[in-house]
Amino acid sequence: MPFDPQAYRPATALLTLGDGFFDAVAAADFPETRLRFRNQRAAAEIGLDPLTNAEWIRHFGRFDPLPDTLPSPLALRYHGHQFRSYNPDIGDGRGFTFAQMHDAQGRLMDLGTKGSGTTPHSRSGDGRLTLKGGVREILATEMLQALNVPTSRTLSLIETGEQLARGDEPSPTRSAVLVRLSLGHVRIGTFQRLAYEQDEAALRRLVGYVLRNLYGEDSDDPVRLLDLVVARTATLAARYMAAGFVHGVLNSDNINVTGESFDYGPWRFAPTWDPGFTAAYFDYQGLYAFARQPEAIHWDVMQLAVSLRQLVDTEPLIAALDRFAPRYGEAVAEAILWRLGVSPGEADADRLLVKAVERSLRDTAVPIDRFFFDAFGGDLPDGYGEEWAEVRGMLDGRSARKDRAHPYWFGAPCSMLIDEVEAIWARIAEADDWSALDAKVTAIRAMGEALA
Known part of the structure; x- marks a missing residue:
């Protein structure tokens, strides 16, 4: 073979x-x-x-x-x-x-x-x-x-x-x-089942399996596992936001303990920075809306901590959970700077820049993908008016992480909004025409090369 x-x-x-x-x-x-x-x-x-x-x-x-x-x-x-x-x-x-x-x-x-x-x-x-x-x-x-x-x-x-x-x-x-x-x-829900059944021996086995096989650590420490999951999931939440992505169903059985996103049902990319934008038509309360995703993921990780209480004292688990917010803050700054194509600076200045970007995107309703395409490398075009003056000032003097020499930057931003998803599917459904899907995958990979 x-x-x-x-x-x-x-x-x-x-x-x-x-x-x-x-x-x-x-x-x-x-x-x-x-x-x-x-x-x-x-x-x-x-x-x-x-x-x-x-x-x-x-x-x-x-x-x-x-x-x-x-x-x-x-x-x-x-x-x-x-x-x-x-x-x-x-x-x-x-x-x-x-x-x-x-x-x-x-x-x-x-x-x-x-x-x-x-x-x-x-x-x-x-x-x-x-x-x-x-x-x-x-x-x-x-x-x-x-x-x-x-x-x-x-x-x-x-x-x-x-x-x-x-x-x-x-x-x-x-x-x-x-x-x-x-x-x-292995999902948070995998741990929840064992805690529900009060199977302490199996719960310990699962902790060791995840630490050794999925994190490469020779450990059986539940607190160490929670700390690693907190770090990975905070990064996941941050990168969802920088990507403008809404998963749609962030239930605890849909959260992988490695912090890797998976199982895509009613996902959407938000056209603009709309905090209340939802992906699932059945999410009537907006529980998993765009801006609530960090909160939702943190809540799910809390359920992992609840499950691990059968193995260790509560206090160190709470301490690990409390690290989610600062780690998310660091990760979202890193993710947005990465998408802007500029190098990190002082932590406080990075946080202020991120807040200014989020505020301006929300207030002006400039398309997310359009903004990050135009601003890549830190040079915001003149067409962005006074509402962007604060962001422009904060980007001024930032060194570019990568130049705009890739052919991708001479075209248009690659987006994945619902109308295009439906158009790609329509060609398959109506004519068994897969060319639009193939072309889109090629275009997406070109964008990835330009950003990497």
């Missing part, structure tokens, strides 16, 4: 947790398997890029096991707060962990699925994914990676030939199975 012998490094670390953490399942037998998206860039990181398309489909459409990794797919068990209401009746209901392997950086990566069939946690669901949902996840993950947001990557999308009925979009609609490459699939 043509794997890259230098880059393909399979693993089975998940099995060390034991059967109580997952259920062995089988993938659905799909009527057809038509390869629609193959992320060769991500595949190269784990040694899978030499696979032929036929071999790719056999592994990621029919789920023949990859050599020397998990012998069968595993549906993970977890609970979680969904819109602040605790739900013990969830778990991997339309996905599973198919394989584990180390990437080029030595990190333990999971290959997880979406739309791969029913599991013991499916409840009344059909275990399937719409093709439109898969296309949307490609666009979200590509855009976020380019904008420096820690995210899972869409490795594969295969159309499966079934007609699905959905209440929130025209039906019947086409079906697909997606494979994502992610730094673990």
